[in-house]
Amino acid sequence: MLLREVEYAKPATVAEALAILKQHDGARALAGGQTLINVMKARVASPDVLVDLNGLDDLKGIELGPDGTLTVGAMVTYTDIVGSAEARARPILGEVCSTIADVQVRNRGTIGGNVCSNDPTNHLPPLLCAAGAEMTIASEDGERNVAAADFFLGVYLTAVGPGELLTKVTIPAGKHDGFAAVTLGTDGTCIANAAASINGSLRVALGCVDAVPVVVQPASAAEDAVRDAVRGAGFTPPADVHGSSEYRIHLAEVLAVRAARQAAERS
């Protein structure tokens, strides 16, 4: 399909990318393009300038700190994460990335694109909320860190503002994680999903049931405790051809229990 006319830049440094994003109101960062190119076809997004981040090698690193902290550059692809020895320090990350869409999409799609598009059916927003990740956002004024739980603001809306760029995601050490989803076909779009992480206490993040991940903190990983916490969250999921609002509430409970159990079993 023919896209609307657009200008293109491929900066070689983060500073250059930030300068272009600041100077052009209609500029938009292009990461893997597995969402953006398609929404441009549909004219849902019509940026004036595409700032291609694929030349920014500074955003493509995966680093494992001595304390087990994992730092993943925003332009790291799902395939890179799945194949990374460092990323195995937090095994759930590669496990979930290996179930996103298909080979071709995993080869191009990035962790930064996944979270910045913040489609409510995406896998990584609830996963990173449960895992207690922190996002680093850069602008010409400097860097700021935002907790994952505060990063997602609305459907397709995040804390990354005009002239800003997500540069990396920092994930604390931990192995006691779980993830469960009901999808459209194997590895398809999520109808509902849940991520759980036990790091001291249990945190469960529910996806697809609200504009942003719903984070709950059950008293324990026991089924009743998890169900009570999900019921107490008081969200009203959207309804569509794949499931009614009531069905999504049911799925959220079941998936939260499964994810919490998986996290607990890894303790």
Place this chain on the structure above:
Amino acid sequence: MSAIASSKVVTVTVNGVEYERDVEARKLLIHFVRDDLDLTGSHIGCDTGNCGACSMIVDGRLVKSCMLLAVQVDGASIETVEGLAEDGELTALQQSFSDHHALQCGYCTPGMLMSATALLRAHPSPTDDQIKKALQGNICRCTGYWNIFEAVKAAGS
């Protein structure tokens, strides 16, 4: 500062042949390859990133060329279905597709072949699950999946 422009001169190697073209920034890679380079083996199926008929291998990685801009592949090396057979000699995988009747209407075949080619390079003798996972991004609307699976399995053993 990198240039901001609505078009760009792109140099790209496709199936071993180097091309240089002035390309509009809004042009998708699949349109560039089919319309500008006249390599029409790669197909446009859904144009939404779902069907995989436009799959190509760019710098060694399998991608869907309807979700990539042509200006993004400047300097890249691309393989399309036309590059598989050498001097009219089918690859083992292509021959296996023929032997197993792994195509009905044939529309999805170029994408299936590229996905299976990428799989067999990474895993010369793939497991059944690896084959199914590798073909997840390719849809056959004739639903002839089983023969495609059998063809890839035979080519990989």
